[in-house]
Amino acid sequence: MRFVDEYRDPAAARRAVEEIGIVSGGEHRKFMEVCGGHTHTIYKHGIENVLPENVELVHGPGCPVCVIPMGRVDDAINLAEQPGVIFTSFGDMMRVPGSTSNLLEAKARGADVRMVYSPLDALRIAQANPDRQVVFFAIGFETTAPSTAITLLKAKEAGVTNFSVFCNHVTIVPPIKAILESPDLRLDGFIGPGHVSTVIGNRPYRFLPAQYGKPLVTAGFEPLDILQAILMLVRQLRDGRCEVENQYTRAVRDEGNVRALQILGQVFELRPHFEWRGLGFISHSGLKLSEAFADWDAELRFQVPGVRVADPKACQCGEVLKGVIKPWECKVFGTACTPETPIGTCMVSSEGACAAYYNYGRFTREAAASARIPVRSA
């Protein structure tokens, strides 16, 4: 496939891995990939097992599904079960556990829950069902927020009044700061979330080298993108540099997408604080609809319980999201908590560190190496 295969070329990968080994000089380096999309790529292509052993990847908080706290899922289920409501959601959220059930179970109980690929689909459902209330479950970082914003602009323009948004959009910089303030983690640098940067650019990360002395390289989502970003990080460390660099030049401009940022400013405003799964309340980390779009805000249109539900005791999603522990170090990983019966959010989305490790990485370096003996064709 053009524009994909080039970034999965095994010969180029071998050269990159070799160079990472040489440049890092055997020194132990620990990098966090902030974005769940990167976590997914790393496990799906088996990147961890081909990296030199001294380079360690730690999985970060950038999985939109993983950071939604239980109370918000309960609110979503409550909305879905209100009479006359069609509740629309991305597929990933359907199996995320609330305190007693999930959206898939609510659907089986009779709620009209529909999976959509885009908020525009939800708006179309609203236009086709003028006698019903259609609510869209908006989640995600700055990557998905612009599409929600555009949808709201269109809803306003077309005067669609039976549509509303249950907004759970969050921003990427506050949790990165929260992680850096966490005393139990030592990191040498960050692999920056490329898709978020297509919107916000690279400038918002400048505080990392300036205030915390950590380099960041914004990276694309193919395996070679990630290897190149790691190489750029170990080069910075070798050369004693500490900068924000851009590996994903084919998609990311330093200033980001100015038009998208404008629309975000028009439609959303920062909440004073927002609760994150496992990380607790983080100030100025969540978005809500601005005054001008208050008529489309599901939290204002409907009564929702809005109750804070504590994370299950057994679940260590918070430590996993902060990269303090590896998925397999969680006490319930793989036994009580599996992709079929997830306790924590990290086990639900394919971008969650636990689900990615469970589904793709559940074997040792040695087993991986022995499996790599080529398959004989005949």
Place this chain on the structure above:
Amino acid sequence: MSEAAPEPEEPEGELPKSQEEVVLERIERFRRNRPRLRDDFINSAHGAGGKASAALIDAVFVKAFANEALAPLTDGAVLTLPSGERLAFSTDSSVVNPIRFPGGSIGHLAVHGTVNDVAMMGAVPAWVSAAFVLEDGFPVAELRGIVADMKEAAANAGVQVVTGDTKVVNKGSADGLYICTAGVGLIPADVHLDARSVRPGDRVLVSGTIGDHGVAVMLARGELGIEADIQSDTAPLGGLVAALLAAAPGTRWLRDPTRGGVATVCNELARDADLAIILDEVSLPVRPAVNGACEILGIDPLYVANEGKLVAVVPPEQAEAAVVALRGHPLGGDAAVIGEVRDDPPGMVVINTTFGGNRVVDMLAGDPLPRIC
């Protein structure tokens, strides 16, 4: 690496296990338990062919019907007649939406689904039944068209539709029409297919490009706004099986990778044979358009349904002949060796990625859901 002496209870010559290894072994033991049904209500995952389906089948159907012929839970039952001849017997329901899609219709699927299940038992499909559940108001002209497709499919498969049933339900109680079929066929005396006969070193083959059917139907629903020229591969596999068995009489095992795709059937094989399946991503035949659609939707073609492909395990010395025979058949032009059976890690499927790494390929959990970013 630490030079510390092994723990006293460790067998001599083996390094102490890392904490990660201990956890992995615990998970593996846990994973080998058959999945348990915890749901109070049916949801779409119970019909997706993955772990939830297995849990439902175990907890409800097997528990109630338990008998020797049902026990292997393969695509069909093998029944021994008083004469000593063996019969393969299978059943299938077709509920596809939309009922017409590029490359076929629910009529083709209803016949092919059943005859292919019979063929995967090594049998020659001969007779088929057809039961129709029709929604009040369904156009007769459309029913005629679907039945004409079934006639065509049956003729191509060399089977006769010999019995049937018709029911009409209230408007809204069904989505147009559903078709349930059953099929039987005789298994030639010299054919013995069984996952337990699979040995390390055996090769895993697929008869052609994967994921065509599932992607064609998904796109035909028109909800995704993706247009691509992708046709369902729906086809009867009896002829292909005959060609394969003639060229590779040592063939150990056959499955048609329908719901849950190649990944799911390989996992079932790894579990039933207690061996490892190592797949090679570079060798997987996938049409560029299917690959592209899967990339966009965030799904893996390994888990996408096929309706005209088979996965076979053959002894290494017959692998080449098997590929040549499959490629010589009109339905097997893209046949390829895609993997190898090994000892380790038992019960697991691992794929070596194009990029040069590898990952576990597990059973599907839940319904295949697209990633959002």
